[in-house]
Amino acid sequence: MPVDLILSNARIYTPKGIVEAGIAIDEGRILKIAKETHLPKASEKLDLEGLLLLPGLIDSHVHLRDQQLAYKEDFFSGTAAAAAGGVTTVIDMPNNKPVTMSSESLRERMEIAERRAIINVAFYSAFPRKLSEINLIVEEGAVAFKLFLSQKIGGLDIEDDEVLLQAFDKVSETRVPIAVHAEDRETIERAERELREAGRRDVEACLEARSPEAERRAIQRTIRLVERTHANVHFCHLSSAIGLNAFLNAKKDGLPVTCEVTPHHLFLSSEVAKRLKTLALVDPPLRTEEDIHALWDALRQGLIDVISTDHAPHAIQEKTVDSVWDVKPGIVGLETMLPLLLTQVNEGRISLSDLVRATSEKPAQIFRLKDRGCLVEGNHADVVAVDMSQEYEIDASGFYSKAKYSLFDGWKVKGKPVKTLVDGKLVMDGGEIVAEPGIGQVIRRPKS
Numbered sequence: 001m002p003v004d005l006i007l008s009n010a011r012i013y014t015p016k017g018i019v020e021a022g023i024a025i026d027e028g029r030i031l032k033i034a035k036e037t038h039l040p041k042a043s044e045k046l047d048l049e050g051l052l053l054l055p056g057l058i059d060s061h062v063h064l065r066d067q068q069l070a071y072k073e074d075f076f077s078g079t080a081a082a083a084a085g086g087v088t089t090v091i092d093m094p095n096n097k098p099v100t101m102s103s104e105s106l107r108e109r110m111e112i113a114e115r116r117a118i119i120n121v122a123f124y125s126a127f128p129r130k131l132s133e134i135n136l137i138v139e140e141g142a143v144a145f146k147l148f149l150s151q152k153i154g155g156l157d158i159e160d161d162e163v164l165l166q167a168f169d170k171v172s173e174t175r176v177p178i179a180v181h182a183e184d185r186e187t188i189e190r191a192e193r194e195l196r197e198a199g200r201r202d203v204e205a206c207l208e209a210r211s212p213e214a215e216r217r218a219i220q221r222t223i224r225l226v227e228r229t230h231a232n233v234h235f236c237h238l239s240s241a242i243g244l245n246a247f248l249n250a251k252k253d254g255l256p257v258t259c260e261v262t263p264h265h266l267f268l269s270s271e272v273a274k275r276l277k278t279l280a281l282v283d284p285p286l287r288t289e290e291d292i293h294a295l296w297d298a299l300r301q302g303l304i305d306v307i308s309t310d311h312a313p314h315a316i317q318e319k320t321v322d323s324v325w326d327v328k329p330g331i332v333g334l335e336t337m338l339p340l341l342l343t344q345v346n347e348g349r350i351s352l353s354d355l356v357r358a359t360s361e362k363p364a365q366i367f368r369l370k371d372r373g374c375l376v377e378g379n380h381a382d383v384v385a386v387d388m389s390q391e392y393e394i395d396a397s398g399f400y401s402k403a404k405y406s407l408f409d410g411w412k413v414k415g416k417p418v419k420t421l422v423d424g425k426l427v428m429d430g431g432e433i434v435a436e437p438g439i440g441q442v443i444r445r446p447k448s
């Protein structure tokens, strides 16, 4: 019997280095990586003409919206944007309408994703009101919980350390990670109140309200909970040098913590925010050049576990309302993360292995996405083919995302995702989506 597909004439990024070979794919998995003469016969063959193959990106911080927020993004538009950007798996955040915070609400999202997604989708849940429901949510297949410390989303009273302690304790029994949005609500709200009372309504005021100190406080508060419960905690979108240091100290102490940074915090400073105004408002906000340097240094030293987009689309009107205090925070990123990072590889600022580690290998490990995250025999055939020498300009008007704007619009990049395969099926070819809705899979946490 011939196998399903052979990807021929490729340069393949494997954990052992780049090999010039082909990949035989059968039933969605990598059957063999070898010189073409050693591969079995296939029903179909795709000549990659020397392109570099990387493991498809796993973006562990994405807001796919849909349901009552489908006007911002839905499972099809969001996963099409992902495929266009070389992303083969996303983990969907729970701050939806309705909030994902029960096994029922989780199941409902999974059912929509099964019909509409064109790449793999795994799910976070917010915390339920009753801690006894945590196990039900894990059994339903959530791969992680999300805790927002900057506002109450989900069932927990975030002011009460005792409540958080019990929740962390309960989750640690399941070994599912808890991703934390670490910005201290009280610090932010006090600063915002003072700035508003002083009559401030400029973008700078928004940046000031969400200070690095608010980030540091929330990180340290979370670390105290980890010390007592040993829950696996993943810090989302670290943005400041002092926040990063608080995290690194905990890591040095051997606590089970990991972290993520976003492309916007790596590439854009608060000066850009002042220029681009409300479009650049995001939580946590864009920071100073010193903060950016600290993030890059840590990334190059292998101290940053994950780069993910925090793709958070809104309707353009929601990003440009008159009062800065009412602007919806969030930046879109699914279609720009890989080209931005490939450009840095081309410029020698990071290595290809830094990129693959932070965008595929580590997210697969942290969220226990079995048999994904690297190109080895037996794994799912989630692959992105990139053209390292193609130069082009980012054009947000051509995005698959419903949010057709970007802080990176007009940026010149070098390195382009040109084909994306999910479970061995071609979903993006030359920038065009070639898959039907529903081809993607819902990834559930395996039953223990």
Ligand SMILES: [Zn+2]
Pocket (backbone or CB within 6 Å): 061, 063, 093, 310, 312
């Ligand atoms: Zn987010």
